[in-house]
Every structure is written in C-alpha cells, then in structure tokens.
Amino acid sequence: MKSVLEKYLPDHSVDMCFELIKANHVHLKIVNERVTRHGDYRKDAQGFHLITVNASLNKYRFLMTLIHEIAHLVAFEKYGRYIKPHGDEWKLTFQRLMVPFIRPEIFPNQLLPLLARHFRNPKASSDTDATLSLALKQFDPINDKNYIFEIPYGSVFRIHNGKIFKKIALRLKRYECEEVSSGRIYLFNPNAEVELLPS
Numbered sequence: 001m002k003s004v005l006e007k008y009l010p011d012h013s014v015d016m017c018f019e020l021i022k023a024n025h026v027h028l029k030i031v032n033e034r035v036t037r038h039g040d041y042r043k044d045a046q047g048f049h050l051i052t053v054n055a056s057l058n059k060y061r062f063l064m065t066l067i068h069e070i071a072h073l074v075a076f077e078k079y080g081r082y083i084k085p086h087g088d089e090w091k092l093t094f095q096r097l098m099v100p101f102i103r104p105e106i107f108p109n110q111l112l113p114l115l116a117r118h119f120r121n122p123k124a125s126s127d128t129d130a131t132l133s134l135a136l137k138q139f140d141p142i143n144d145k146n147y148i149f150e151i152p153y154g155s156v157f158r159i160h161n162g163k164i165f166k167k168i169a170l171r172l173k174r175y176e177c178e179e180v181s182s183g184r185i186y187l188f189n190p191n192a193e194v195e196l197l198p199s
Contacts, residue, residue: 004030008055008062012105017063020070020097024077028066030055038125039065041072049073058139060107064126067098086124094122111135130173133191148175149190156180157194164197 001021005014008030021028026049033056041051051069053062071094072085079089101107102115114132127133134147148167151157155167157177165177165186174187188194 001028008053008057008059009066010059010063010106012103013063013101016100017066020067024070024073025049026051026070026073028053032056039069041069043073043076058136058141060111060139061126061136063101063106064098064136067101068094068126071097091122095119098122108139127189127191130189130191133189137191143193144195145193146196147190148177148188148192148194151194151196156197158197159192159194165194 002014002018005017009017020026029050029052031052031054033054037054038057038061039051039053041049044050051066051073053065053069057065071090074097075083075090075093078093083089098115098119102112102119104112107115111132114129114135118126118129118132123129126136137147146157148157151167153167153169156164157167158164164180165188166180167175167177168185169176171187174189175192177186177188178184179186
C-alpha cells in the first residue's frame, strides 16, 4: 500500500497518510477519473470504510482529497451519522487533520498562503475556492482545455458532457453562459475547464 501511495502523494506526506489510513481502517481505492467528484467516502454493509480517490489528480490535490474523505469518516465516527456532510464538525476535523501537512516540505511555497487561508474555513470542494483551485491546476498535466475566465465574451465552448454554451457576462464571481440548444442560462465558476470551439 505504501509503495502505491508514493506514486500519488508528495514525498513527505506518504508516511503520515499511511498511518491515517491504517489507524482508521480505510480501504482505499484509486479509481479512474470521475468528472463530478475528486473522491468519496462511504461505510459499506460490512462496516468497512471505503474511500475512493481519482487517479488523475495531481499529488497535491490527491493529498487534499484523501484527507477530505478521511475527515468525513473521522467526523462521523466522533460526532455520529446525523451531522451535515460538510458542516462544522467536518470542517473542524478536516482542519485538524490537514494542518500537519501544510508545510514547505510537502507543498510548494506558492500554495502555502492559499492553503492557510482556505483552511480557516474549508469548503465542501476546493474547486469553489477559485484562487486555490487555479493555483493547484498549475501542477496538473498539460491539456488542451481553457478556463472559462480566459475565453472572450461571445465565445462558444463545450463542457465535459458534450453540451455547448456561449459565454455572455460576468455576474458577481461567476460567468453567465447560454446553452446553445435550449437558450437556458447557466452559471459557471471562473476556473471551470472548457473546450473552446471555433466560432
């Protein structure tokens, strides 16, 4: 298990993660990418703690996702099954578990202040923290996608499920886009990855 973790995690985090996995009796499964989530946690009928994490994540996002899911397990065990999945108990647990990892031996210096800010009040997904999400994406393998904030207004683009949209306007922090086939308006986070189509 430890040798597998070495492929996916920053070097100095492997031992600590391995200990957390052992201590909490986690059955970790590294899976092919799912667009809608980075990872998940559930307790199966036999009482095993199953955590899945996407194999495609860069090592810093993999680490955060793994700790995010272990925090669900620990919070449910400590506070009971009826807490909100991303409520105060989970936030407190996630902060407590993540703090030992927020150091320069594990994360690059440019990420440390963003992580410190994010973990004052962690969100259900690091993707909703656009600044942190963009900083983490620098460490992803290069691909041919654009971020929605980069493309000009009036551009037409495709998202992961094949739907086609036109970028219209900025509304507070998110971009208003019209689905071409239905004319319905949707809001996108600035760091949504899209495929720009020739106009």
